[in-house]
Amino acid sequence: MPELPEVETVCRGLRSALVGRRFLSVEARRPDLRFPFPDGFAARLTGRRVERVDRRAKYILIGLDDATVLLIHLGMSGRVVVAPRPIHRDAHQHVLFRTDDGQDVAYSDARRFGFMDLVAAADLGSHPRLISLGIEPLSPEFDGSRLAGLLAGRKVPLKAALLDQRLIAGIGNIYACEALFRAGLSPRRLARTVSGQRADRLAIAIRQVLGEAIAAGGSSLRDYVQASGELGYFQHRWAVYDREGEVCPGCNGGPACIDGVRRIAQAGRSTFYCPRRQR
DNA sequence: AACAAGACCTGCATGC
DNA sequence: TGCATGCAGGTCTTGT
Incomplete structure (x- = not known):
């Protein structure tokens, strides 16, 4: 599903739903998507407050209050749905984030080509998935x-x-x-x-x-x-x-x-x- | 160094 | 109806 415009749309939805909110709980229902979730994934996210949501290429970057960034790629079939708790559960819903204002954020991905990672904000630029990305086509410098x-x-x-x-x-x-x-x-x-x-x-x-x-x-x-x-x-x-x-x-x-x-x-x-x- | 091809995984449409 | 085949919005790895 997702190219740049779709990822941007998801980012905007997540920004309005999540900025300023805390994760009451995070549940990863399987050990991996395309790659294994990082060690302690759910525990490291639980209790964190979201400070910002940004996009780089087709990556979603969720900045947290402990100077880490939750990196999400939707792969081919990744979807994000935000709804009041409890959210409808579907067959390929692999990750569920619960917020402190009663919302559920569900990540579904039938093909599991997507992935998530947790990175120190200071290391974001050198993340192997981001380091060689080219120019943003919507940036002012692109002509x-x-x-x-x-x-x-x-x-x-x-x-x-x-x-x-x-x-x-x-x-x-x-x-x-x-x-x-x-x-x-x-x-x-x-x-x-x-x-x-x-x-x-x-x-x-x-x-x-x-x-x-x-x-x-x-x-x-x-x-x-x-x-x-x-x-x-x-x-x-x-x-x-x-x-x-x-x-x-x-x-x-x-x-x-x-x-x-x-x-x-x-x-x-x-x-x-x-x-x-x-x- | 640059490029093509295969791999990952599931669902869906099509055709026999 | 059932089954095989091919195709799908991405990108990493392997081989030429």
């Missing part, structure tokens, strides 16, 4: 010339470069496809061929696509008392992702678009694009 610099000399397909978290942090398979469509650039083009105006267009497209998805998720949060990225995805209509064979929104059924959106495999993942509008 066309910065993007061109990151792509320069790279012989990988452009789509693969967008998915490389060491270059840009937070773009996943869906928004890589969508941003390339908006920028009119083929996912197969070599990354190093994108500079100048093409890089400008792509940087703008990335920011727009991510920003609109966050706006969609954020607006749905007001109506549902959940921090769930699923809502953002549910509301979003993709132009090309998962639309193999359909006419893309830019082509309006023109003769050159007879085959519609094409699906190819790149680095083992599906890429959707319009060969007519993306060059």
Whole structure:
């Protein structure tokens, strides 16, 4: 489920639910997700007060009052739901946080590709999962010339470069496809061929696509008392992702678009694009 | 050094 | 209906 916009949506939900609150109890119902929980995980969290909730790439960072940070990654299928106690229990609900104001925060993850870790705040930057992350695409420093610099000399397909978290942090398979469509650039083009105006267009497209998805998720949060990225995805209509064979929104059924959106495999993942509008 | 491929794990849609 | 197959929003590790 989660790329940057969905993680951001979950972060916002957790921020409003948790900042200033204490964990009355924490229950890990199994010893691991993708990795084992750190030693004393539940005990170390119990009684802690949440001071802040931040996001870095697709990671959720929950800052606690003892100068530690709870690091959460949602993997492919991780979900977070906040509800008044007692929360509905589901089959893959692996971690349950109870707060001092009567809320339950449940983490569910069928595939268990997600993970959690506890880190000293001072060591956050050197955490092995965070240390090599690239630029935040929504940060003010991210623009066309910065993007061109990151792509320069790279012989990988452009789509693969967008998915490389060491270059840009937070773009996943869906928004890589969508941003390339908006920028009119083929996912197969070599990354190093994108500079100048093409890089400008792509940087703008990335920011727009991510920003609109966050706006969609954020607006749905007001109506549902959940921090769930699923809502953002549910509301979003993709132009090309998962639309193999359909006419893309830019082509309006023109003769050159007879085959519609094409699906190819790149680095083992599906890429959707319009060969007519993306060059 | 850079890149592709396999691995992790479960659920779901599809086709026979 | 049952079963096999392929695919899924991520990223770490291994092999070329």
